[in-house]
Amino acid sequence: MNESKFISQLKEQFGGETVTFAGDTAIVVSRLQIVAVAEMLRKLGFERLSALTAVDYFPQEEPRFHLVYEFTSVSQQATLEVRVPVPAINPTVATLETVFPNANWRERELFDMFGIVSEGHSDLRRIMMPQDWQGHPLRKDYPLGYEEPQYTFNYEEIQLRKPAGKRMP
Amino acid sequence: MTQLQAVSYDEIKHLVSNRAMEGETMLLNMGPQHPSTHGVLRLLLELDGEIVISCIPDVGFLHTGIEKNMEAKTYQKAEVMTDRLDYLNTVGNNLVYSLAVEKLVGLDVPARAQSLRVILAELQRIASHLVWLGTSALDVAAMSTFLYCFREREMVMDILELVSGQRMMTTYIRPGGVWRDVPVEFEAAVRNFLKVMPGRIDEYEALLTKNPLFIDRTVGIGKISGEDALAWGLTGASLRGSGVAHDYRKFAPYSGYEQYDFAIPTQTGGDVYSRYQVRIQEMREALKIIEQALNKLPMGPVRSNNYKFVPPPRSEIGTSMEALIHHFKLWTEGFSPEKGSVYTAIESPRGELGIYLESDGSPKPYRVHVRTPSFDNLQVLPVLAKGSFVADLVAIIGSVDIVLGDVDR
Numbered sequence: 001m002n003e004s005k006f007i008s009q010l011k012e013q014f015g016g017e018t019v020t021f022a023g024d025t026a027i028v029v030s031r032l033q034i035v036a037v038a039e040m041l042r043k044l045g046f047e048r049l050s051a052l053t054a055v056d057y058f059p060q061e062e063p064r065f066h067l068v069y070e071f072t073s074v075s076q077q078a079t080l081e082v083r084v085p086v087p088a089i090n091p092t093v094a095t096l097e098t099v100f101p102n103a104n105w106r107e108r109e110l111f112d113m114f115g116i117v118s119e120g121h122s123d124l125r126r127i128m129m130p131q132d133w134q135g136h137p138l139r140k141d142y143p144l145g146y147e148e149p150q151y152t153f154n155y156e157e158i159q160l161r162k163p164a165g166k167r168m169p
Numbered sequence: 170m171t172q173l174q175a176v177s178y179d180e181i182k183h184l185v186s187n188r189a190m191e192g193e194t195m196l197l198n199m200g201p202q203h204p205s206t207h208g209v210l211r212l213l214l215e216l217d218g219e220i221v222i223s224c225i226p227d228v229g230f231l232h233t234g235i236e237k238n239m240e241a242k243t244y245q246k247a248e249v250m251t252d253r254l255d256y257l258n259t260v261g262n263n264l265v266y267s268l269a270v271e272k273l274v275g276l277d278v279p280a281r282a283q284s285l286r287v288i289l290a291e292l293q294r295i296a297s298h299l300v301w302l303g304t305s306a307l308d309v310a311a312m313s314t315f316l317y318c319f320r321e322r323e324m325v326m327d328i329l330e331l332v333s334g335q336r337m338m339t340t341y342i343r344p345g346g347v348w349r350d351v352p353v354e355f356e357a358a359v360r361n362f363l364k365v366m367p368g369r370i371d372e373y374e375a376l377l378t379k380n381p382l383f384i385d386r387t388v389g390i391g392k393i394s395g396e397d398a399l400a401w402g403l404t405g406a407s408l409r410g411s412g413v414a415h416d417y418r419k420f421a422p423y424s425g426y427e428q429y430d431f432a433i434p435t436q437t438g439g440d441v442y443s444r445y446q447v448r449i450q451e452m453r454e455a456l457k458i459i460e461q462a463l464n465k466l467p468m469g470p471v472r473s474n475n476y477k478f479v480p481p482p483r484s485e486i487g488t489s490m491e492a493l494i495h496h497f498k499l500w501t502e503g504f505s506p507e508k509g510s511v512y513t514a515i516e517s518p519r520g521e522l523g524i525y526l527e528s529d530g531s532p533k534p535y536r537v538h539v540r541t542p543s544f545d546n547l548q549v550l551p552v553l554a555k556g557s558f559v560a561d562l563v564a565i566i567g568s569v570d571i572v573l574g575d576v577d578r
Contacts, residue, residue, distance in 0.1 A: 021509035022272050047399040051512070051523055051540035068525060070512055070540070074399060074415045081512060102402035105548045125180060128229035128577060137237060144234075144241050 003078045006044060010037065019083070026068075026081035031093045034069075034084050038099040046071040046080065049100035052107065054086075054114045058140035064088035065116060069096075086116060095121040113138035134161045184225050185215045194222060201230050205308050205563040208573030210547075214559070221562055224554040226547060231577040239537040243503030244270055244344065245480075247534060252338040254539060255575035257300055260293040260329070261517045263342040268423055269513040269524040270344040274478055274506045282346035282471045283425045287462045288359065289332070289341065290424075290515075291455040295366070296325035297518035298448050305445075305567030306377060309386040314376050321369050328358050345479035346472035356463065363460055370452055377445070387442040391553040391565035394439060401552065402545035404520025406451060407569050410444035412437040417516035429461045441568040448570075478504050503532030510536075519543055519570050543575035 007018060007025055014037060016029040029037050038049075051070040058064065063085030071080045086093060095118040096103040107118040108127040115136040118124060126133060135142055150158045178190070188194045194217045201211040209230035215222040235254060239247040251262040264286055271278065278286075303318030326336045332351050333341040341348050377383045393403070395411040408415055416433045418426040434450030436443035473479045480499050481492035506528040514523035520542030529535040546569045553569070554562050 022275065022511050024511065026510075047396075048402050050402070050514070050521060051525060051538065053525055053536075053538035053540075055510075055527055055536045068510075068512075068538075070523065070525070072521075074413060074420070077420060079421070079512075079514075100402070101400055102545050102548055105544065123184065126229075128232040130229075131180065137234060142237075144237055 002076070003080050006041070006046075006076075006078060006080055009044065010040070013040065024081065026083050028083045028085065031067075031084050031086055034067075034082070035094045035096065035099065037082060038069075038071075038096050041071050041080065041082075042099055044073070045076045046073040046078075048072045048074065049096065049103055049106070050079070052096075052103060052110065054110055054116060054138075056114060056138065056140045061088045065091060065114060067093060067110070067116070091115065092117045092119050094119050097121060112136065115139065181213065181225060185223055188217075189215050189222075199562075201227075206566060207304060207571060210566075210571070210573055210576075212550075212562075214562075216559065219558050219560075221554050221557055221559060224551045224562065226550055228547065228573070228576050231573045233578070235578045236537050236539065240534055243532045244506075244534060245499070245503060247537065248343065249338070249340050251539075252340055253574065254541065254578060255517065255519070255522070255543070255572045256337060257297040257572055258293055258517050258519070258522075258575075259337055259339055260289045260342060261515060261522060263340055264290055264424070265513060265515045265517075265522050265524050267342050267344045268515065269511055269526045270506075272511045272513055273509070273526055273528055274344075274504065276345050276473055276475060276478055278346055278424075278473060279470045280425075280467045281350075281469045284462045284466045285347050285351060285471065286342055286424045287426065287429070288459050288466075289329070289339075291459045291462075292325050292328060292359070292362070294455050294518045295452050296322045298452050299325075301448065301518075301567075301570045302373060302445075305564070305570070306383075308563045308567040309383060311377060311380070311383060314373060317369070317372065317376075321366065324358075324362050324365070328355070328362065331355060331358060343472075343479075345475065346470070350471045356466075359459065359463055363456060363463075366456055367453070370449065374449060378449075384442065386561070386564055387445060387568075388438070388440060390441045390557060390561045391568060392438075392440045393549065393553055397552070398439070398549075401549040403549055403569075404542050404545065405516070405518070405570070406444050406447045406520075407546055407549075408520065409433065409435045410447045411439035417514055417521055421514070423513075423515055426458075429458045431458050441564050444568045444570075505530055505532050514540065517542055519546060519572065519575065539578055541575040541578060543571040543573070547571045547576050 007027055010027055014029050014033050016027050019026045050072045053068050055066045065086040067084040069082040107121055110116045111124055112126040112128050189196055194215050197214045197216055199212040200206040201209040211227040213225040235250050239250045248266055251266045252259045254262050299318040299322040303315035306314040329339055330336050333339040393411055395413045398408050398411040412435055414433045414435045431454045434447050436446050476495040481495055485492035486496050508530045510527035512525045514521050522542055523540035525538040526534055527536040553565050
């Protein structure tokens with residue numbers, strides 16, 4: 001794949017370090033730059049935002065999340081990964097909806113699963129989980145499947161998260 | 170007793186027009202248990218008479234937390250979850266997961282396994298297109314096509330059962346190769362399928378392609394331009410129906426697709442009929458690929474012999490100490506790839522199916538994300554449906570070919 005020339009163009013414009021693993025190179029940019037990066041990629045011929053997801057490095061606070069954007073260019077025959085670190089406190093990022101319309105659902109999924117808020121999003125509701133769900137399932141501090149034991153030291157914290165009693169009168 | 174509560178439209182106020190709030194247009198709920206939504210998909214429609222003004226999809230009824238579950242299993246055990254994603258393309262899901270793991274640990278796959286992967290993935294593509302053809306023709310009231318399509322799909326299911334013991338959830342393709350070699354009956358079964366199928370595709374075409382009723386229901390319905398389709402992230406036949414020749418098998422060939430001679434069928438109409446034509450052509454191209462792969466199917470091993478990542482065969486465990494140790498380590502602890510992340514994509518029957526896999530150096534994947542084609546293909550539905558009749562909406566849902574297990578994950 002010929003993504004190296006795009007990486008160097010992005011580096012020239014925005015700085016940012018690159019990560020190379022298994023032959024693929026990703027570029028890490030700050031969350032303030034992501035819309036400008038996306039606009040530039042769109043101009044360079046990247047027509048599609050293929051995937052958008054996040055990784056939660058839980059005990060780590062700064063940055064707690066990495067957003068992962070996968071861009072594809074059909075005309076240039078290239079794919080490119082952009083990573084954006086997001087802190088634990090106030091995890092927000094600007095929306096890409098104006099540049100790539102399909103970011104709409106993908107950012108809703110990010111909000112639903114990780115609680116990362118896309119600022120300026122037109123329709124930021126939960127997409128998979130019920131609207132009254134508490135918590136964000138794909139975060140690493142969210143238990144898998146089983147119910148977290150309720151001890152005296154975390155009784156209130158867990159009680160707050162329980163959806164029970166909300167719908168049944 | 171549970172009491173029914175009045176529905177509040179506050180949450181979706183910004184998605185419908187003011188006329189709906191004043192009661193001038195009608196808000197109608199379609200699904201989630203409606204036969205023509207192809208699964209548990211709920212659509213909230215704003216209707217002016219019979220015209221769809223806006224359409225708000227509501228997904229998540231089939232959300233099973235597959236990504237979270239995969240993060241709690243070792244690399245080998247997580248693979249069975251991928252079967253459950255897109256239940257019409259189980260072989261393809263296994264394939265993309267195996268490719269991602271192989272890229273993560275740098276594992277080579279023997280030539281025979283590569284060819285077997287291609288044959289099975291293409292058989293699965295035909296089976297998936299047959300289900301699509303049958304159900305979406307049923308949506309526009311062509312009943313008989315449905316029965317014929319399922320008759321031929323049964324042949325593919327039989328072949329899958331022959332090689333893996335399972336009709337649907339095969340888990341036959343594993344990281345490093347395939348589970349075991351195919352039985353001797355395999356070649357004859359595939360040859361028989363190759364002989365029968367072209368005539369059967371002609372039969373479907375005879376039923377539909379020039380059928381005036383079918384043409385009335387599909388030509389000019391659900392139109393989207395190639396540029397819009399790209400921007401909305403459409404992939405697969407829905408994109409190629411709009412004239413963009415993009416196919417991951419040519420774009421970034423995997424599993425040796427570069428050695429086969431096949432075309433990417435495209436149509437320029439961008440409507441339901443174009444997507445139908447593209448899929449019919451794709452079935453014919455898939456047959457070509459299977460034939461070429463079967464003709465030069467090499468002999469040799471079907472699994473990598475790198476026992477750090479691939480379990481050694483049963484026969485070696487009895488005689489070799491190392492094989493026994495590797496077997497024990499792999500099934501108790503699993504293998505630990507280096508820290509890093511990969512993104513791999515293949516062309517599933519529905520479009521770009523990608524897996525993002527991140528390792529933190531432990532035997533379990535730190536993060537798995539599946540980029541499912543149906544998710545983006547469904548997202549474009551409000552754009553396609555705007556201004557169409559409710560009856561045409563049914564044809565449009567059929568034509569973008571969604572699988573709800575794939576959307577919700």
